[in-house]
Amino acid sequence: MLVLVLAGTVGAGAAAQKEAQRETTQALSTRVVAYQIEARLDPVKKTVDATETLTYHNLTGRPLDTFPFHLYLNAFQPTSTFMREVRLYGTRGTGPESAWDAKHFGAIEVKSFQVEGQGDFTKHLEFTQPDDHNPEDHTVFQVKLAKPVAPGADVVFKIAFHDQLPEVVERTGYKRNFFMVAQWFPKVGVWWHDAWNCHQFRALSEFFADFGTFDVQATVPENYVVGSTGDLVSTVSNRDHTKTITWHAEDIHDFAWTASPDYRLIEDAWPGSAGTVHIHLLLSPGHESSVRRYLEVIKGTLDRFDKWYGPYPYDRITLVDPPQGGLAAGGMEYPTLITCGTTWWMPEGLRGIELVTEHEFGHQYWYGMVATNEFEEAWMDEGINSYTEAKVMESLYGKGTSMLNLWGMQADDADMLRMEYLSRPDTDPLSRFAWQFMNSDAYAAVSYGKTATMLLTLEGIIGEDTLRRAMHTYFMRYRFTHPTAADFVRTVDEVSGQNLDGFFQQALYGTNLLDYEVLALRSDPLEWFRRPPAKPQKGSTVYRDTVLVHRKGDFILPVEVRIKFDNGEQVIEKWEGRDRWVRYSYDKKARVISAEIDPRHTVRLDKNFFNNSSTEEPDRRATHKLTMYWLFAVQYMSQLLAWLA
Amino acid sequence: MGAAPAARPPFARPASRSALRHVIDLKVSSVEKSPLVAGLGLVWRRQSVLWWIFLVNLVLAGMGAAVLMGQLSPMLDQSLESHVFVRSFNPIAFSALMLEAQGFSSVGTAAACLVFVFFVFVLFVEGGLLEVYRLDRRLTKGEFFQASGRFFWRFVRLLILMLIVLIPVGIINNLSTRASQAVDERVPSPVPGIWVRLIGLLVVLFLMQAVRLWFDMAQVRAVAENERAIRRALARAFKITLGNFGSLYWMYLRISVAAWLMMAVLLWVWVRVVRPEWIGVSFLLTQLMALSWLGTRLWQRASETIWYRRKQLPVLKELESPPASVPALELEPEAVDFSI
Numbered sequence: 001m002l003v004l005v006l007a008g009t010v011g012a013g014a015a016a017q018k019e020a021q022r023e024t025t026q027a028l029s030t031r032v033v034a035y036q037i038e039a040r041l042d043p044v045k046k047t048v049d050a051t052e053t054l055t056y057h058n059l060t061g062r063p064l065d066t067f068p069f070h071l072y073l074n075a076f077q078p079t080s081t082f083m084r085e086v087r088l089y090g091t092r093g094t095g096p097e098s099a100w101d102a103k104h105f106g107a108i109e110v111k112s113f114q115v116e117g118q119g120d121f122t123k124h125l126e127f128t129q130p131d132d133h134n135p136e137d138h139t140v141f142q143v144k145l146a147k148p149v150a151p152g153a154d155v156v157f158k159i160a161f162h163d164q165l166p167e168v169v170e171r172t173g174y175k176r177n178f179f180m181v182a183q184w185f186p187k188v189g190v191w192w193h194d195a196w197n198c199h200q201f202r203a204l205s206e207f208f209a210d211f212g213t214f215d216v217q218a219t220v221p222e223n224y225v226v227g228s229t230g231d232l233v234s235t236v237s238n239r240d241h242t243k244t245i246t247w248h249a250e251d252i253h254d255f256a257w258t259a260s261p262d263y264r265l266i267e268d269a270w271p272g273s274a275g276t277v278h279i280h281l282l283l284s285p286g287h288e289s290s291v292r293r294y295l296e297v298i299k300g301t302l303d304r305f306d307k308w309y310g311p312y313p314y315d316r317i318t319l320v321d322p323p324q325g326g327l328a329a330g331g332m333e334y335p336t337l338i339t340c341g342t343t344w345w346m347p348e349g350l351r352g353i354e355l356v357t358e359h360e361f362g363h364q365y366w367y368g369m370v371a372t373n374e375f376e377e378a379w380m381d382e383g384i385n386s387y388t389e390a391k392v393m394e395s396l397y398g399k400g401t402s403m404l405n406l407w408g409m410q411a412d413d414a415d416m417l418r419m420e421y422l423s424r425p426d427t428d429p430l431s432r433f434a435w436q437f438m439n440s441d442a443y444a445a446v447s448y449g450k451t452a453t454m455l456l457t458l459e460g461i462i463g464e465d466t467l468r469r470a471m472h473t474y475f476m477r478y479r480f481t482h483p484t485a486a487d488f489v490r491t492v493d494e495v496s497g498q499n500l501d502g503f504f505q506q507a508l509y510g511t512n513l514l515d516y517e518v519l520a521l522r523s524d525p526l527e528w529f530r531r532p533p534a535k536p537q538k539g540s541t542v543y544r545d546t547v548l549v550h551r552k553g554d555f556i557l558p559v560e561v562r563i564k565f566d567n568g569e570q571v572i573e574k575w576e577g578r579d580r581w582v583r584y585s586y587d588k589k590a591r592v593i594s595a596e597i598d599p600r601h602t603v604r605l606d607k608n609f610f611n612n613s614s615t616e617e618p619d620r621r622a623t624h625k626l627t628m629y630w631l632f633a634v635q636y637m638s639q640l641l642a643w644l645a
Numbered sequence: 646m647g648a649a650p651a652a653r654p655p656f657a658r659p660a661s662r663s664a665l666r667h668v669i670d671l672k673v674s675s676v677e678k679s680p681l682v683a684g685l686g687l688v689w690r691r692q693s694v695l696w697w698i699f700l701v702n703l704v705l706a707g708m709g710a711a712v713l714m715g716q717l718s719p720m721l722d723q724s725l726e727s728h729v730f731v732r733s734f735n736p737i738a739f740s741a742l743m744l745e746a747q748g749f750s751s752v753g754t755a756a757a758c759l760v761f762v763f764f765v766f767v768l769f770v771e772g773g774l775l776e777v778y779r780l781d782r783r784l785t786k787g788e789f790f791q792a793s794g795r796f797f798w799r800f801v802r803l804l805i806l807m808l809i810v811l812i813p814v815g816i817i818n819n820l821s822t823r824a825s826q827a828v829d830e831r832v833p834s835p836v837p838g839i840w841v842r843l844i845g846l847l848v849v850l851f852l853m854q855a856v857r858l859w860f861d862m863a864q865v866r867a868v869a870e871n872e873r874a875i876r877r878a879l880a881r882a883f884k885i886t887l888g889n890f891g892s893l894y895w896m897y898l899r900i901s902v903a904a905w906l907m908m909a910v911l912l913w914v915w916v917r918v919v920r921p922e923w924i925g926v927s928f929l930l931t932q933l934m935a936l937s938w939l940g941t942r943l944w945q946r947a948s949e950t951i952w953y954r955r956k957q958l959p960v961l962k963e964l965e966s967p968p969a970s971v972p973a974l975e976l977e978p979e980a981v982d983f984s985i
Contacts, residue, residue: 176830176831176832176833177833178833260833262833262834284833284834285832285833285834285836286833286834286835286836323833323834324829324832324833324834324835324838325829325830325833326833343835344835344836344839400733400735403737404736404737407916408733408734408915408916408921409733409734409735409736410733410734410735411735411736411737411738412737415735415737415738415741416737418737418741419737419740419741422741422744423744594725596725608741608745609726609738609741610720610721610724610726610727610741610742610745611720611724611745612724612725612726613723613724613725613726614723614724615723615724615725616723618722618723619722619723619727620718620721620722621727621731621922621924622717622721622722622727622728622729622730622731623714623717623718623721623722623727624924625730625731625734625924625927626713626717626721626730626739627710627711627713627714627717628710628924628927628928628931629734629931630709630710630713630752630756631703631706631707631709631710631931632706632931632932632934632935633756634705634706634709634710634756634759634760635702635703635706635931635935636934636935636938637756637760638702638705638706638759638760638763638764639702639763639935639938639939639942641760641761641763641764642763642764642767642768642942643857643942644764644804644807644808645764645767645768645771645800645804
């Protein structure tokens, strides 16, 4: 049932609070960190002042005396590595020439840093640059303790910090009195593969963190509507016309919150296999027409993920609809909170709202729970999520129309992802670290587009159901952990019962292109030498039918070739593709009329579908139709310009 | 200082009695109808002009389309994948096709050149067109192109002046965009910004139409009076347009609305009624759209010409005078086959 709340606090009311006041439950993850943060938002200065108490459980099996921390907001400084890279090749949706004026600069400053039992280390904090040694980059600092933390022991850090939020950039910051407070607190690195993994914030990289618990308090003006990761515990009004909201969250690895006086809260619920999931939509003004679409797609996505990949274990998902001008905060995922995006004009057949909402929710699985290292293996969250996005969108909105079904135009999400891949198909392998891609276009093309296209191709090899089972196994096995590419490949191999090394070596670690083409069809009468030549007679003249197939690209993949004859007969050939070409030859009382590589259209990685087939008789309808469109476009443009004459 | 109206060109000669009688009949009958209706009748009677301009439009665009066809044909004609464009239109598949097409930029360049050629062509024949409407009779090929050539450079100057006049309109458009952005910056809802932009666009549209109307009248006047002094023609046209703005704009607007409505209806039919694989029907429909768009523009020109003849030329009074006082109309007794 849809409940509309015109203003107030998310989940305000005794019942909601009571429901949300949950005791710490049995851990789903290995809880390495426990954050307690008390923050105060200054909506005028656009700042957050906070204190953080971090309890770190040393589960590394060795004593630790050095701890690195992320200070992500310092990326938004003119001399940071992030900004250097932005100036070089841009970042998501932001070109290198974009105006980054002072209002887009953000910062985080550690005011004090104490270690319980060891004293004040504020003056001993040291900025480090593990990736590029840029001394101007202050997105990572480390502290060396006086006494190491023994294996199995805890260490408690007490940190006071000050955030200067930027006007929304890279999905964080403010716009007028809308605040998206994300990547906002000092966050400890991850001990992984026997070393600290704490990369600088790069233009193309995202995040990586350990699981744990979060208890966060935020004080905001009392008229603000707020939403966050986790569950609401309490809301207390203060005498200074502010209110303090407390949230609690478990088995997550990040915490973000949002506040605005203009949000309208819309509540709904969805009955999941792991319990009811409360849906909170924080809607910005002017977007009322998108409410139904937001709720439909989130419920549909919850349903498909629950059925296909595994249960959604949290009891809440919050959708943030950024306001006018704040769209740069949209399209981002945080545990149990996603930012979406819409426009007042978005027509029903253009599935922009649905696509973003589905994609960001998908990250609850591929990043939120299956917490891969986004710095180093971006394809494992963005790419796998793009694949599941294509599957869910197709399931919800129909094959061929899952992205666009408007004014006679139709397009599939899978087509769009393939097109994204084709825009930069061979610059970088999937396995590359996020910041090592040639540029932001290549990062997007490969991490998102190529992965999705690769997995859709894999479906053709092992079967759609098998891959779905493999994804389910992968999710259930690796949720609340930090798996790697090897874990994913091993799982697919195991579930499919096949050794797919040949495929993954090329698709994952290589940049070879896949392109097969039908080069020639020929039907030659066997008795061509007769004089006078015999008149060809259908059904009696014997032809030597030949079909020449060519592998243009260097990616080798077995394919099927379907050859049709004019007597209705058809032959399916299987070609390993190891050689550069193959010629099929048949002596038949029929002429070959067509040959088609990959007739089931499963090899989505093929860069050119148009040369995958050839027919004896031309069919010019498509050419005529497209030419006719162009003709009209040129006519119309001509007449528009002639208006000036 | 403007020059006096130039003398009629040498091919002009006094009209014959029967031809003059024909003109009188037409003009008298036109008086009974509004310029709008009479203009439509004029376009209908002189439809050969419309067909010729449409034909040139079609041929030029066809040349541009042929370049595209040359690119598409080797890729699509023998590919089974071409069905994605027959049963519907998949813009992503089209992008993929363009990615594979070699030298697609030449298609765009060719189209841009042909669009410009059509623009120059229309600018050139505008004089002949207005002469046809002014005289309301068929002109020979020679007469038509002589009139076109006679007014071409005058209309080029008018075009330059119009572009100068449109600069402030562009500035207003820019200001309205900025105002809309400024509103967007201040409020969380997109609605106020949309209204500001919408109002701005309406103002800009109105101004553009008003400017176009003014320069249309300058062209009509230049042809009617054989005015060589373009700035004077423009100044007088300004006075005329300003003095009769309500009626003139209402006439212009109604035809514009008719054009937009026709376009909307035909687009609706195309998208909703015509099935994607009905390529022939689609072609006819698009041509109907192109023709109607062109036709409504000519309707505007014809209506303006009639309006000017009625309001600005004391036509009937002149016609009531003895034949000797009738202006030497440049009539040919018989029109040749290639007439426009």
